Amino acid sequence: MRYRPGQKVRVAARRHEGHHRTPAYLKGKHGTIKRVHARFRNPETHAYGLDGLPEQSLYLVSFEQEDIWREYPGNAGDRLYADVFEHWLEEAE
Amino acid sequence: MSRTSRRRYDRRVERAVHDRGGWPTEAPIDRSEHELADWEVLMDSLVGTLGQSGVMNVDELRRGIESMPPAAYETASYYERWLYAVETILTEKGVLVSGELDARLAT
Amino acid sequence: MSPHDHNGHDHEPLTNGGEPVAAARIRALGELLVEKGVIGREDVLQRIDWLISRSPADGARLVARSWVDPEFKKRLLADARAAALELDLDPGPSPVVIALENTATVHHMVVCTLCSCYPKALLGPPPDWYKSVPYRSRAVADPRAVLAEFGVQLEDGVNVRVVDSTADIRYLVIPRRPAGTETLPEEELAALVTRDSMIGVAIPVAPTPVAA
Secondary structure, three states: OOOOOOOEEEEOOOOOOOOOOOOHHHOOOEEEEEEEEEEEOOHHHHOOOOOOOOOEEEEEEEEEHHHHOOOOOOOOOOEEEEEEEHHHEEEOO | OOHHHHHHOOOOOOOOOOOOOOOOOOOOOOOOOOOOOHHHHHHHHHHHHHHHOOOOOHHHHHHHHHOOOHHHHHHOOHHHHHHHHHHHHHHHOOOOOOOHHHHHHHO | OOOOHHHOOOOOOOOOOOOOHHHHHHHHHHHHHHHOOOOOHHHHHHHHHHHHOOOHHHHHHHHHHHHHOHHHHHHHHHOHHHHHHHOOOOOOOOOEEEEEEOOOOEEEEEEOOOOOOOOHHHHOOOOHHHHOHHHHHHHHHOHHHHHHHOOOOOOOOOEEEEEEOOOOEEEEEEOOOOOOOOOOOHHHHHHHOOHHHHHOOOOOOOOOOOOO
16 A cells, blocks of 8 residues: 555556556546555456456545646536556655 | 537547546436336346356456447447447357357347 | 246247347347356346346435434445445445545535446446436536536535546445435435435435425
């Protein structure tokens, strides 16, 4: 478990061919760790006949909507939460 | 597509056809509902049973759906995508022999 | 094979009119997999029974109990899966279910932008719109417009929190208990909790008084 609640992180902006569960609209975005979930099999390998092990840490990450979308039409306090795997997160300021 | 939704969409990040968060659209949400037809319940249950039996997992189902040619993904109904995925994955695993389902339907 | 077969009724249509080509293909696939011994017929039939018996009444029971029992609410928020088991409800195969509480300042809304992940064990199968591309696209980018389309009026000062179910965690919204329901028993409270309010696109309302 590399990250802790309250820590600032950035979602990796890398390209990934094939199945993965990090949505395009979050790649490269900055967020904050909200919750540390349990560990889960890696869908990127589990989807291809492999066992998905070792399990990877999964985090609930909170994003300010205004940080995701240009000209977000809502409140500054609006948030987007998503479950992101540890290997898709980087430390951020 | 309005100028606003176009501005929000960041074209620098590549995305596959299933990856729809923030995809530019002003389309209203069609709220009409339908009770699942028995063939849809069956498709859902086949996938659930394949999962319970350890033959195919949900990550494989999703990968199978995502492997659809984009035009097919757009026009297929929800459970038609599941059918495509199951046929693709089970044929890949050798559980289904390519063509045997077609042959069965032809008889 | 159909959901009706094991009850002895044959509801096969006389013609193929109205059914997509996929329907016959799916039935043939099911028969083929059973014949080949890949899956068991009884397992499929049990799974069909399970699916068609899922309903939002289960989720509503969790919500209603949390409204009347503050200690249960704490347990529900800590581990919704365990809380469901406490009420003899089936939380489904997902290893983790998380309940998200709406408050005076936060309104939650759930979506799966990548596919259609949904707590169907507790809510029944998802509605078509939840699985649709317009919802998956717009719920994250402009949730307030989507809420307006669903007729939801948020009070001033309420922030919207959209939750994108990107992994195997299932999310259930605990809507706020409507004012004016203080004297209602738990079963009647549960009747106010709609499926849509547990997705986050509706807000429960107190029943309107019936004229004498």
